[in-house]
Amino acid sequence: MKTMLRYLSPFIILILLFGYQLIGQVALFNPAEFEKNEGVMLVWDYNPSRDSITANIAKAAQQAGKVWIIYYPGPAPSDTTEIKNYLLSRGVLLMNLFFIPSYTETLWIRDFGPMTLYGNFGQGNERYIIDMGYGNYNRPKDDSIPRQIARLWEWQYRDLGLEIEGGNLMFDGLKRGFASTRVYEQNPSYTPAMIRNILIEKFNQDDFTFLESLNNSGGGIWKHVDMFMKVIDYETIMVSSYPDYLPDYPVIESNVTILESLTNAFNKPYNIIRIPAPPKADSTWATTQDDEMRTYTNSLIINNTVIVPSYGIPEYDQQAKEIYTNAMPGYKIIMVDAQQLTPLGGAIHCITKEIPAPHLVRIVHRKVTGRQEFTPEFYLYSNCESSSNLQQMWLYYKINQAETYTRVPIYIACPQNIGIIEGLMPGDTVHYYIEAISQQANTTYPLSAPAGYFTFWFDQAVGLDDLHQVDNDLQIIPQPNDGNFYIHSDYTNELKKFLIYNSSGKLVFKGNTQNQQQIKTNLPNGFYIFEMESNKGSLRTKMMIAK
Template sequence: MNVALSKQRTLETTPPAALGFRMPAEFAPHDACWMLWPQRPDTWRFGAKPAQRAFVEVACAIAESETVFVGVNDDQFENARHQLPAHIRVVELSSNDAWMRDVGPTFVTHADGRLAMVDWDFNAWGGLDGGLYFPWDKDKRIRAKIAEMLGIPRFIAPVVLEGGALHVDGEGTLITTEECLLNPNRNPELTQQEMAQVLHDYLGVDKVIWLPRGCHRDETDGHVDNLCCFVAPGQVALSWCDDTRDPMHAICREALAVLEGTSDAKGRPLTVHKLPQPGPLRIAEDEASGLDHLDSSHPRRPGDRMAASYVNFYIANAAVVMPLLDPAHDEAAKAILQGRFPDKRVIGVPAREILLGGGNIHCITQQQPRP
């Protein structure tokens, strides 16, 4: 048997943490960022043209300090190549939609300089029990294709999980929500302790902080990346609402109580930085009318509230790319983030078109860490 092939198979069947791999924090150095190109007409209005312009702005901001790969279906390759600058790499990578955070790999690194990935199972945020579209067959193949392109090992995890459901500090701590990871439409047979063990085995984390639930009306069943994230070891950003009439008022206070009542894997108390909640923001009549309406996809109706959050930003090598969503709060949120990342430039990108699709900047990006 070929020795290299034998080693590859061993890596793919042994949990990565047992081999010394772990998931770095997003604020650690990157080699690249991966994105996908929007085109799905029941997610993105007017043939996705407004969303494509927003994706181009996000890609350009990130590409100032790291390589950006944009995966594109064949029928959109020429259009994407025309819209994206030459230094952004456009590759044919078929998908059902454009949420790379959730359908792409979770990268892990080794102290000896190796890069690998975790391949979670994906069921479109709930499968036939509340999932957002059907089918999701192309999405399920993305991780295997990226592993082939990069020539790296792929650890196939035994659970349904999306990248937006977790954040790590790179020092042994992971933050997530019970609403998502313990949802019956993901892994109904697993207990909280069993799921924590999977996270330890595949990401190398020692402590899991469980927040009760994610943002109000979040289509992903409460992804943590829309509510709370690590900005440094021992420090988190949390979406915050002061309106007692708003359902987010109770949600963010539940999260704050957990965060202030625990410590990270190193025993440090957590410092919480509150980011004001934009809006509330709702889908306008003309925005809903530009969508195709299909029985197999999640409905988007006029007046529906969107799960808007400034926490849904991307930490690039030299920048923080944040969504601009509400003129009443954009500058305040930007100033808070600049204070947390004094060595990076905070770049605001108009992101309502991404929000209309059900997520935001963090949801459409996936960092490839520098080993």
């Protein structure tokens, strides 16, 4: 780090030292599901065929956050003691388990439950509830849940002003929301442009994308986006795939084309991952609206855990788990049987509702993965948004087979924070994650860290297969240097030809020299191979220039 700071201008150093003061309060922020949450809300259904699903979700989720179970406070088949006993019998612990007395009619809390955002109402940033319209289904108790929760927790409450269910709203956390065109059918007195503008304003988005409803893939009247897509991070969207002979195949592929044409908050195309939708128990797929719709995108992300529906079809279930595992490294992927839910029109996501963390702190970072152009010093850029003062950011990294992470500070600057990995070599593989600590909370990106991380690597130098076969008989002095250096070898007492290659194997400098004679170059910072003729034959060594 010292070598890097030595070459920064005084202005930049001032920004690095005092840039944290530039972090402002967030006036309105709509978190994505994959960002940090306090916990998840469920409804106790009082139905033996579905109580086990609720228990299995609670068991998986309570390791990652709180679990609130809404129970019926009036005359009901079970009180909280009986519910607790049932949950305990299914392996659920009392840890992180809470009960909320509220009136409901169904278990589909994703659709009617509280939509929680962060806002500033004069007392600093706090969570508040937006109530989406759910008045067309003769379920007044379900429709009242956001108001009940707002009163119970003494949160601010706002009305959306549109009829739309939570399962038909999805966000990338930074700039864009998604819904299906069913919202047009639900709000006939509004034009599509008016609906778009309301959603952009209420949820503080830059844009809103409406995807064509799947009218012939089952699931009933709902036709929600969460039945065929899942946003898993700021840059990545998972989308169902279907056999090409199904009636909605052209529709889903057209939606994928639309998604591929969009840019994320980093002005890059979204990464689209396809996940095959499983068939029904009779090995066929739905071809009408009223049929059963099975899907793996109807999952729940709760901090470092992903709860994915399963259907008792090993080849499809295992494939889905592998796709999630590869797409979300380090996350705990837990499958929960949803066969009792999909005939009713939903799955895991439909009966859960995440509640964001009490204090906002999130890391906005365009992840670096895959093959990268070699540089001995790799810069990683990020921003951090927090509802309280940001105290520290850390970069953790491992190179190749290292067992433990190296921790280095991230310099908090404007417009972006800077973390640096030094001393890299061609052929290296790097695993890294980022941590942010504010006065009130902390977080990592990815949330699965340290088990999960981002990985990038460098190729070996092109055309120099024996790159690492260097000679101890040839030394560069000093090392590293500023492009001006001496050589020392017992085998170069007379004038000899030398060649300098960059990390890609390209010849970038050549000349003639002899022992103890200074070589002057104007090469930029980087890693190089110095090759020289000698009485012993060709000698080769590594060299680093760091001005």
